[in-house]
Amino acid sequence: MIVEHFLKWIETASASERAAAAAALARAFINGDLSTEDRLAADAALTFLLDDPSVKVRMALAEVLSMSRAAPAHVIGGLAADQPEVAELVLARSPLLTDGDLIDRVRIGESKAQCIIADRPVVSMSVSAAIAETGDASACVILLKNVGADIAELSFKRITERFGGVASVREALIADRRLPAECRHELLMRLGEALMDSPLIRAVFSGERAGRVLKDVWLKASVTLVDRTLTSEFPALVEHLRLHGDLTPRFLLRALAYGKVDFFCAALVALTGQNHERVCSLVTNGTDNALFALLRRAGLPDRTHIVIQAALEMWRDVARGKRVAGAQEASWLMLDKLGDDGSDLAAMLKAVHLEVMRENSRGHALAMRAA
Known part of the structure; x- marks a missing residue:
């Protein structure tokens, strides 16, 4: 009966009043303060509030429900698909979102959502793979800096292939101790190509002289390349160097x-x-x-x-x-x-x-x- 009165009351209440009431109802739901009958009715009311025209109301729901395992899964799913300021809270914090839910949001291609998912406390290998394949450069940088992200070797390679020419991504990749050796070598080559195309290098050195200078720079960087490679990965690095004529x-x-x-x-x-x-x-x-x-x-x-x-x-x-x-x-x-x-x-x-x-x-x- 309480929930029924609530649904009638919100028809005339202001947005601020509805937001406060929605937060109170959500807290009662996740705290288990309702009878079985009222809990079923509250579930229906929370679902109804997903369509409230005021973002304040939906934001109030997201703030209360986003960190709870007791929240209704379908309500969390609806909030995750809401406009950015509402969805961000749920995408960043909800423990109820599955890898499939997160991957779907990554593939939609909205940069802010991708960045938030990449920065979750724990990012599974499959979600990391989705970001590596379809995320933008900013999301990939955040993923690489996230110590809670489980990133497969193939995902490192895909990020290198897609964004090895982007300075911020290149810097984050090189700083990551998990980066495979062949990716490090690829990044050094990309950096050399970028320097060769630099107007400053072209203005100061002739083409042949610039090539020699950059070759010397690459040789100096080679020791760092070896230092940052695990001994177990030496065979892979050697093979990569050999195939590129650098051994x-x-x-x-x-x-x-x-x-x-x-x-x-x-x-x-x-x-x-x-x-x-x-x-x-x-x-x-x-x-x-x-x-x-x-x-x-x-x-x-x-x-x-x-x-x-x-x-x-x-x-x-x-x-x-x-x-x-x-x-x-x-x-x-x-x-x-x-x-x-x-x-x-x-x-x-x-x-x-x-x-x-x-x-x-x-x-x-x-x-x-x-x-």
Whole structure:
């Protein structure tokens, strides 16, 4: 009877009065303060209020019902499909919305709704996949920054394919430790293409000079690329680099100068076809002749063999505690073995040595200033 009187009363009540009454009815429903008969009537009344012409009334319902598991599912569904300011509360908070409900809202293509769903405390892999496939760039950025989002490897790849050229998305992707290695490489390539098209780069450098500068920048970024890749993903990264023609002697020597021995082993496995255990055994404990045979099979130039052997020997000593050294010493040793012959390899090793010297000197100066 109370609900029946309520339905008659709202015909003449103002919007503010209806909103207050709707909130009170919704609270009574979710708190279980109604008899079975009144509860059924309240359910009907809440459904009726979904069609109230005032957004204040529907907003009042959303504010009360959006976080409750006791709310009527069909009312939650109606509010989720309402105009944005009403739907946002439900899309952001309701535990009753299924993955199917959320995916349907994502596919409708409304940016604000996509962003709200991407920012929910928990986002399932299937909802993340829907955002990766149909969400806009803003929604993808929010999804990538959401620690509660479960994102599949394929979804990372789709976001990279769709928005790798968008700076905000690219930044969020690179910052995510879960990003697959091949996606990181793809983003580096996209960034290089964007720089090549930059009016500033074109104005300062000729086409050939710009290409060389960007290639050097990519080589420097390669160490960060390896650093951010899990060891278990090295084979995938190596294969991706090989298919794109980037698994060059310069790249491998630079990685080795920085002590990326595990990555170097993964590269040799791909280049030689030998199994991982055998390659690692030869790299860590093999004789010089066995190592040189492995490097020849990998197709590395003969003049790099003694350079690689010297670097590996140094890193072995470091690992065994026999020596204290880092990239500065490794790059100098490698350059000494190669000889400063004016080649691209020599120039690269010299550049690595100078880079690391600057970094070490800067770190020493900062440490002294902080003391």
